[in-house]
Amino acid sequence: xxxxxxxxxxxxxxxxxxxxxxxxxxxxxxxxxxxxxxxxxxxxxxxxxxxxxxxxxxxxxxxxxxxxxxxxxxxxxxxxxxxxxxxxxxxxxxxxxxxxxxxxxxxxxxxxxxxxxxxxxxxxxxxxxxxxxxxxxxxxxxxxxxxxxxxxxxxxxxxxxxxxxxxxxxxxxxxxxxxxxxxxxxxxx
Amino acid sequence: xxxxxxxxxxxxxxxxxxxxxxxxxxxxxxxxxxxxxxxxxxxxxxxxxxxxxxxxxxxxxxxxxxxxxxxxxxxxxxxxxxxxxxxxxxxxxxxxxxxxxxxxxxxxxxxxxxxxxxxxxxxxxxxxxxxxxxxxxxxxxxxxxxxxxxxxxxxxxxxxxxxxxxxxxxxxxxxxxxxxxxxxxxxxxxxxxxxxxxxxxxxxxxxxxxxxxxxxxxx
Numbered sequence: 001x002x003x004x005x006x007x008x009x010x011x012x013x014x015x016x017x018x019x020x021x022x023x024x025x026x027x028x029x030x031x032x033x034x035x036x037x038x039x040x041x042x043x044x045x046x047x048x049x050x051x052x053x054x055x056x057x058x059x060x061x062x063x064x065x066x067x068x069x070x071x072x073x074x075x076x077x078x079x080x081x082x083x084x085x086x087x088x089x090x091x092x093x094x095x096x097x098x099x100x101x102x103x104x105x106x107x108x109x110x111x112x113x114x115x116x117x118x119x120x121x122x123x124x125x126x127x128x129x130x131x132x133x134x135x136x137x138x139x140x141x142x143x144x145x146x147x148x149x150x151x152x153x154x155x156x157x158x159x160x161x162x163x164x165x166x167x168x169x170x171x172x173x174x175x176x177x178x179x180x181x182x183x184x185x186x187x188x189x
Numbered sequence: 190x191x192x193x194x195x196x197x198x199x200x201x202x203x204x205x206x207x208x209x210x211x212x213x214x215x216x217x218x219x220x221x222x223x224x225x226x227x228x229x230x231x232x233x234x235x236x237x238x239x240x241x242x243x244x245x246x247x248x249x250x251x252x253x254x255x256x257x258x259x260x261x262x263x264x265x266x267x268x269x270x271x272x273x274x275x276x277x278x279x280x281x282x283x284x285x286x287x288x289x290x291x292x293x294x295x296x297x298x299x300x301x302x303x304x305x306x307x308x309x310x311x312x313x314x315x316x317x318x319x320x321x322x323x324x325x326x327x328x329x330x331x332x333x334x335x336x337x338x339x340x341x342x343x344x345x346x347x348x349x350x351x352x353x354x355x356x357x358x359x360x361x362x363x364x365x366x367x368x369x370x371x372x373x374x375x376x377x378x379x380x381x382x383x384x385x386x387x388x389x390x391x392x393x394x395x396x397x398x399x400x401x402x403x404x405x406x407x408x
Binding site for chain 1: 196205213214215216218219222223224227230231232234235237238240241242244245251256258259260261263264265270271273277278280281282284285287297298301303304305307308311312315316319320323327329353371372375376379388
């Protein structure tokens with residue numbers, strides 16, 4: 001059997017501190033979620049329907065971006081100063097393009113699902129605006145944070161694969177759901 | 190003739206960089222990421238919307254098990270925090286040639302799997318305790334500490350272990366079908382993870398209500 005780069009204790013030690021640290025954000029997301037469902041959006045099912053997609057897309061897309069950057073660093077295709085910059089920018093733009101397509105799709109399909117299941121619908125233009133604004137800002141912010149974290153973890157000899165995911169996914173959940181509720185409040189309510 | 194040559198010069202000046210850009214390695218990276226990640230992200234959206242409909246229909250449970258919503262994102266995130274890290278480590282291992290289909294389930298995979306199970310249990314204990322403390326501190330109606338710990342450990346052991354095994358299978362399948370695991374594993378696991386999590390939240394609340402009828406210490 002081949003040797004492993006990892007040990008069980010090594011992975012647990014590198015990951016657990018970060019997992020506990022981001023739990024606070026998880027609970028904040030939970031409290032936002034609890035408050036929003038019980039007050040603001042109880043009679044707006046399309047927003048509740050969209051919340052899981054939001055909670056995950058923002059975090060997952062920035063995570064895919066961070067994951068690709070890590071692989072580029074390990075393979076020596078991008079250095080710690082993000083050079084060649086063109087390759088970095090193309091990856092960033094690709095993730096934002098995936099986000100644009102996905103959030104647009106989520107807004108349209110979410111409204112259709114809400115109409116089918118609850119017979120309720122939000123104004124198309126306003127809903128798409130809310131979803132795109134919250135989704136794109138969230139993904140851009142979290143991907144930028146992912147870049148910073150990849151550089152920091154590699155510079156300080158942490159394993160980026162173990163440390164970054166908890167921050168981007170939990171941060172993405174909190175940022176994504178908070179931005180969604182913020183833009184719902186500003187544009188829809 | 191002169192006009193035609195001039196026009197061709199101008200169009201060449203505009204089009205040459207565009208053609209060169211389209212042939213560049215960077216644009217190939219862009220296209221590969223977009224076409225590999227988008228279909229899976231769209232499937233994720235469909236699955237998440239079903240998860241959303243299920244979540245919206247859980248309204249009666251929020252009243253029967255008050256404060257459970259506080260730990261729901263945390264339970265869904267344990268997938269993100271722990272399982273996604275597993276898929277990223279395995280993705281990097283594939284790129285480094287340490288994990289290959291020919292090697293089968295080697296030490297690299299076993300170590301990562303066991304570490305993920307331990308992390309799930311430790312995270313569940315923390316989430317259950319912190320969820321209870323936060324509910325008390327924020328004055329949110331809540332269930333007992335035992336109820337929170339049961340909920341988070343139940344989800345960690347059942348969903349966490351199931352998703353860890355699934356991640357290893359998806360990484361192998363991605364490699365077999367010549368996909369970059371970095372592009373496809375995370376969205377696939379996220380989607381399947383959320384469907385599984387939402388389904389098991391339903392099983393969890395039914396189990397909690399049933400258990401509490403017999404041993405009234407959970408709610």
